[in-house]
Amino acid sequence: MRRPCDMSKLEKVLAFPRDTERSPLPSCMSTHCCASADYVREWQMPTPMPEYSPTVLHVITGLANAGAENFLLRLIKATSSLLGRQPVVRLRTVDDLDAAYGAAGVDVIALGLDRLAEAPAAITRLAHIIEECRPRMVFGWMYHGSLAASLAARQVASVSRPQVTWNIRHGLQVGAAQSLTRRLAIRALPFMAGPPDVLTFNSARAAEAHGRLGYRARVTQVIPNGVDVHNFKPDAAAASRLSALFRERAPYFAGQGPIIGHVARVDPLKDHATAIKVFRHIAEARPDARFMFIGAGTDRAEFCQRLLLAGIRERTAVLGERRDIQALMPGLDLLLLTSRSEAFPNVLAEAMSCGVACVSTDAGEAEAILGDVGMLAKLGDARNLGAHVLALLAEPSDQAAARREAARCRAVRLLSFDHAVDRFVQIVIGAGVRPA
Known part of the structure; x- marks a missing residue:
């Protein structure tokens, strides 16, 4: 039986004071990050957070109002009845959708990683979060979220190490039109982080293109985005x-x-x-x-x-x-x-x-x-x-x-979103990860 998160240890990792008096900010976290994280802590990390071991812990770069971030929220809401609560760790202080996630009852943990120099400390904090929460699977979103998920999972003791899944959502059709940092991240990810347990893409073309760059895993699957056909529908008016x-x-x-x-x-x-x-x-x-x-x-x-x-x-x-x-x-x-x-x-x-x-x-x-x-x-x-x-x-x-x-x-x-939900659940359970 998995033990629940220890609140005192988790707060030390995240540098969140339990009372109203602020503790000194760690050098790796900016004031803005902690202000944002306090908001998440107050509104989106209620006291039940440490009392459950999630089936899936998601790691994503930030919560901007964009396609992947909205898709993740819809996916969590659609699968929570089967897979249970799925907390989200966001690396950066981009928090456009924090309120939307909070309204849906999704716990958000902010690491405040906005500078490269802060990365080692942020990865260590993420590793501690994984150790304390004991998720069965860590699901990395896009390149930076996947890299962080793998590097943090490596630091976790093997007895409690979760399976790692990458979700890549990029087409690779025009390398010259991408930023240098994006191109470096794409090339470096499979070599810096090693192969994940499960590798997912949102298109077959993307899977083929990344395969040519050395992206490999024990299981590779495609989870198409899908559309909410009940929300997007013909309207005569x-x-x-x-x-x-x-x-x-x-x-x-x-x-x-x-x-x-x-x-x-x-x-x-x-x-x-x-x-x-x-x-x-x-x-x-x-x-x-x-x-x-x-x-x-x-x-x-x-x-x-x-x-x-x-x-x-x-x-x-x-x-x-x-x-x-x-x-x-x-x-x-x-x-x-x-x-x-x-x-x-x-x-x-x-x-x-x-x-x-x-x-x-x-x-x-x-x-x-x-x-x-x-x-x-x-x-x-x-x-x-x-x-x-x-x-x-x-x-x-x-x-x-x-x-x-x-x-x-x-x-x-x-193209219904229901197909994407079914595929996600199949991947989680098919990888040997059973709902809590």
């Missing part, structure tokens, strides 16, 4: 809402044509430059067409200047980062994805689940997601992307309706 929002954000454009959307944060890998070229080409052929950019950074002045120089600013609504994508997506007439590198492009699955036609670059699992209900072009091929968009916009209404229905059916049948 969405088109009028989106048109009203467009008029609010682009009041000087009189056209009432189709709205083509691009949903992605501003990042070189998302290739907004190609999207702008595509929209400019469409505007020449369809003077009534309307465009919409959604994603962090799209509402910044420098991005709007790029639209102005391309001659499409007047007909383009920029919404920035949104938390209501599921309410906006069904109102689009078409979704365009121009990414140069993806693993599993969630936005395609979400759009299809809403019954929206899609045109995409051949990034990651885009072809497998779209099947025959969408259209593909090569990376950076603005001309063919534009031609595909115009072809779909020109479809007769009955054919367009059939395509929308087929997209929805494909999403429900093949």
Whole structure:
């Protein structure tokens, strides 16, 4: 029988005082980190935390409002009834989703690792957390979370050492477009940390690409992201809402044509430059067409200047980062994805689940997601992307309706989040890890 965490030992590891008087900050932790960690301690680490030994302990770089972090929260909520409570250790002080995790009853432990010099102390603290909590599996998310999970597990006595799983969520299609630190982390991980017990990817293409770089494990599996088909669904009223929002954000454009959307944060890998070229080409052929950019950074002045120089600013609504994508997506007439590198492009699955036609670059699992209900072009091929968009916009209404229905059916049948949940549970239990 596994013993529960010892609260006094755990607090020494995390440097959290038990009473209201603060203890001196350890040199490896910044004041900001401890302030953030105190928030997590107060709101997301209630006293029951030390009283259970989790089946799975997750380790992730931070809790930014991004794809992997939101996917992890959904996964924990969906599997808690079977696998029990699954605490999350975040390495950095990025805490955008701390409140969301806390509201879901997920315990979050913050290590405050924001500088490389702090890494050895943070890994040691993580090792102590593993020793005290005795999880059956440590699940590392992405490169840095996986590295930390493996290095910390190595320091744990063999009698209580958990199985280690890596979850890699990167496509590796355009190495030159990635930062130097990211490229180094990708190359170094399998050699610095050694093979994990289980290696998971969110796309088959990513698994193949990483295999060529030396990523190996006793068990390798694919856990596709999946989409919440009950949340992302067709909505007849969405088109009028989106048109009203467009008029609010682009009041000087009189056209009432189709709205083509691009949903992605501003990042070189998302290739907004190609999207702008595509929209400019469409505007020449369809003077009534309307465009919409959604994603962090799209509402910044420098991005709007790029639209102005391309001659499409007047007909383009920029919404920035949104938390209501599921309410906006069904109102689009078409979704365009121009990414140069993806693993599993969630936005395609979400759009299809809403019954929206899609045109995409051949990034990651885009072809497998779209099947025959969408259209593909090569990376950076603005001309063919534009031609595909115009072809779909020109479809007769009955054919367009059939395509929308087929997209929805494909999403429900093949891309549902329920499939990802089943695969995750199978991996945990199949690796010999039994629920607490």
